Amino acid sequence: MERRFTVFRFIAYSLELLLLFVLQTTPSLLPEIYGGKPLLMIPAVMTIAFMEEQIPAMFFGLAGGALLDFGYSDTLGYYTIMLTIICFVISFIFRDYMVVSFLNAMGFTALITAALVSLYFIFFIALAGKGGLMYYVSHYISRIVYTIVCTVPLYFINKFLFRNLMDF
């Protein structure tokens, strides 16, 4: 009874992730911009992690990463591990050392999204000989920017859920 709203909040987060997964994996639903589509799971789990405690943040990071990985391929991997760790760390930082604000959230999300996607490109595209710098510029820059832009609504949605479904 004491944690009733927390359960509802987690259910809401889960439904949100599933909805975003459908949005992300449905062809021609989200428009492509310069060949790029947003990786909605990254800002979604990060904005959750800004507000939640470490363990829930970590599990939502794991779930979002798994959905991202399975959206790309049929196996867990890069995004699952990275988002699990990142969400855990973000939650730790923002619980003890930083204040959650829109600017902080945008800055962190932009930085981490750019790093995550760029590292993905380096490890899985460039080092695999599938594409070079031009490919990164033509496909990955737009993807990073598109993802960062999507952080704005997701931040406010998750903030709304956190504030309105909180156990006092």
Place this chain on the structure above:
Amino acid sequence: MRDFFADKNRRILAIALAVVIFVAVMGAMGNPWVSSAFNYMTKGLSSVSAAVTSAADEKTYDELVEENKKLSKEAADLRTQLVDYYDLKDENARLWKYYNITKSNPDFQILPANVIRRDSNDEFYSFTIDAGTNSGIELQDPVITENGLIGFVSSVNAASGKVTTVLSPDFQAGALAKKTSDNGIVTGNSSYSDQGLTTLAKIDAAAKIQKGDIVVSSGIGGIYPANLIVGKVRELRIDEYDATKFAVVEPYEDIKKVTDVVVLTDFKNKGEVKQAATGEAR
């Protein structure tokens, strides 16, 4: 290291990561149960995604109207092509038949024609063809099909000609029974024309013609070439007026329904009687 894991959250993180890495390695090694499990779990989501995709692919009303117009036009074009195809196919089949006619009768000059009109008032089933004097047709030219003689051109203008059939009393041609050489005159009879039958009249009383004999044109008179099949004898009767014998002849062609014919514009010995008569007069 021990200090790092002293924190409960960090231990959970480590365990979670260990599980994830284990599953990732298993998946990378090609173990299908991870992806199978995930696919099973996300099957519902995939259905939703597919349904949304299907909905997203649906066209607007205006697009559907436009597409409908385009498809209707394509269908009309294809129907026209299909009709053209059938026309060409029919014409090809017809030309093959005519080729066979000229092959067996090298002296025949033929002109294929289509039946364009039937006179519903004419009880002897005359019809109009789409060829006239411009095509080289003359009065009294024989009209045949691959099944034999069916009539003659009884009137003609520049673009069309009227054909009087063998069912009409106006048709008169010398003919004989091929087997017995008994001769007579093929002419229509109002008593038999409704049944699509004609007659071989004026047969000698002593003639040996029998039921089933084939009747062909005799060629006498120069209007019809010799040996054009008219039909086969169906029955033999006696004329109630002049007591002569006549044969009821069943043409091989269904004259009531014929749609394409051949006009013989020239053949060996054509018009020899007329020319001879003209020569004597001079």
